[in-house]
Amino acid sequence: MKNRNFVNLNVNPCKCCMPMGASIAFKGIESTMVLLHGSQGCSTYIRRHMAGHYNEPIDIASSSLNEKETIHGGAENLKKGLKNTLRLYNPKMIGISTTCLAETIGEDLQRIITEFKEEEPLYRDRVFVPVSTPGYGGTNYEGFYFTLRKILETIAVDTTPTDSINIIAGNLTPADIRKIKEILNLFDIRYTILPDVSKTLDAPFTTDYQKLSSEGTKIKDIEKMAGASITIEMGMLISEDLSPGKYLEETYGIPLYRCPLPIGLKNTDDFIEILEKITGKEMPEKLKEDRGRMLDGMIDSHKHNAEGRAAIFGEPDTVYAVTKLCLENGIQPLLISTGTKATKLKRLLELDLKKQDEGCMILDDTDLETIRHYVKELGANILIGTSEGKFITERDGVPLVRIGFPIHDRVGAQRRTYTAYEGSMQFLDEITNTLIEEKYSHYRENMYEKYYQKG
Ligand code: SF4
Known part of the structure; x- marks a missing residue:
């Protein structure tokens, strides 16, 4: 198989x-x-x-x-x-x-x-x-x-130069988009973020129902994206012919910077480094504190994470970012999989995966039946992906930490922050706590089997 x-x-x-x-x-x-x-x-x-x-x-x-x-x-x-x-x-x-x-x-x-x-x-x-x-x-x-x-x-046809930058956001949660905007504001940068789902797909309650949201990226701002100083595209796996940033670069000569979804320490560092480079500013104090807290949290939880054997699945860029987060915290990815054709995934992760003791299987264009098969065969003890993985949890008891689209069996998917140092640490805590719970729910049974052989 x-x-x-x-x-x-x-x-x-x-x-x-x-x-x-x-x-x-x-x-x-x-x-x-x-x-x-x-x-x-x-x-x-x-x-x-x-x-x-x-x-x-x-x-x-x-x-x-x-x-x-x-x-x-x-x-x-x-x-x-x-x-x-x-x-x-x-x-x-x-x-x-x-x-x-x-x-x-x-x-x-x-x-x-x-x-x-x-x-x-x-x-x-x-x-x-x-x-x-x-x-x-x-x-x-x-x-x-x-x-x-x-x-x-x-729409983007106005080439009048602006001092604004373009941000092509990945398929992130509304709370994540709010987090990215918060970081851009800390750097005091003028920007247009596309798409801006921060309020359209997570709107505050109001008594007057609007059929259509007036929030989201403004059309007049999209027009001016053709004159921006640079574009930052979040996503390492999208092909050139589909890339919005590449289009702006090839058509209007707007320099393109690519970075992974800012989930995990290194991935967030990559995004912040681009902002430091283009603004000439240092990382703001607030982010330095968040980063320090994340490092502290990573040290606190590394002994638990070292027992993690993960099966990761979802959209290519989410899978890529989550894999990097696992690797920098000692969680071994045993299976990395996506339903999309993403041949670049293997190449991008090759060097990182070489450093771990056990091999890792990378599957693209796959389905959850195949993923379930390898979760069992490889002995994964945690699933990280969309709520579609819950069927594996129901049948085989492997716990699932949810990220990506869709999440149907929990409330609050739109309010979850996975990005930047703060969001990444919260997400890592969830993974660590799931591993701790999984360990102690079978602890006595496992010890008995290990040390008291049936006579
Ligand atoms: S929902 Fe519509 S567009 Fe999507 S796969 Fe089914 S038939 Fe095709």
């Missing part, structure tokens, strides 16, 4: 589909509505997943294709859907994401949008961003970055 049994067959997928990533990216832009061009089930699935994870009302429109449109084309449905969405939500922007069905029948989104603008002069001032995201074309990971790139291709 090298990877999966059958080509094209996933059992318990370790991924979501491309329009899911597109929807999350669009939800980080002000006054933006998402319309999925496809059958209703796609938008129901995505709404349900996002509402369960973020605990927020998630509106996603659908062009509601049916048998008739599958044969004759869905242009009329899409135009009707656009008109209804504009009437009901009055958005500044509509992100139109295709689905398996729309791509299979070969829908030409750009042509349909051009026709719609000609037919409906009232809505010519609105921004329409079409994204080709068939479910079979990739995963939510590719869908997320590809959508950000398409947003930039459509």
Whole structure:
């Protein structure tokens, strides 16, 4: 069982589909509505997943294709859907994401949008961003970055130089985005962060319900991203053709700095070092304190962490960052896996993994059935990944520490901070405490078996 049994067959997928990533990216832009061009089930699935994870009302429109449109084309449905969405939500922007069905029948989104603008002069001032995201074309990971790139291709056209920097955020929690913004503010940097889900997917309670959030990255700021001084892209594994930062570099000559998601000590250091370099400023006192506390916490817990044998799974960049955090704390990653095709993962982690005693298996484009198989075979004692791993916990008793998207069986996923020194330490504490609990829940049983052989 090298990877999966059958080509094209996933059992318990370790991924979501491309329009899911597109929807999350669009939800980080002000006054933006998402319309999925496809059958209703796609938008129901995505709404349900996002509402369960973020605990927020998630509106996603659908062009509601049916048998008739599958044969004759869905242009009329899409135009009707656009008109209804504009009437009901009055958005500044509509992100139109295709689905398996729309791509299979070969829908030409750009042509349909051009026709719609000609037919409906009232809505010519609105921004329409079409994204080709068939479910079979990739995963939510590719869908997320590809959508950000398409947003930039459509909107970022103002090349007037600004003293602002671009931050391309990975698929992080709203609380993580707040943390990144806090760090940028400590450095007193002007920035545009894309996407900014900090308030759109984790909004404070108010009595007046707004159908669309006015929070998120401002469209006028996205326009100016073409004139920024530099771009920092969080993500080491995204391919060049999907990278929003690469697009800005190649099209407008904006220097690109890449760093991992700032989860873990070294990964956070990497992000801070870029900020120090571009501002010429030292790390602010607050961050120095946080860093010192993290180091102190790492020393406190290393003796427990040394017993960790981890199976890590999720989106490539989350998996990469979590692996680095495990390695710098003495937790042995035995299995590193992702549902996305991520051949770079092996190369990026090769040197780090060479230093550990036991070998480590890296699987990309895999599913949770395969992951379960190797969790047993390799003897992992902790799972670190999305809530989809709970089935392994239920069946085999290996505990799960949750990170990534989706998390459905716990509340507060949107409020969790994993990034920077503070968030990383809280996350590490959770891993350590899980290892301690796992050890003591079997301690007497294990000691008995070890020292009192059955006669
Ligand atoms: S995999 Fe295809 S059919 Fe299924 S929800 Fe995603 S886009 Fe829709």
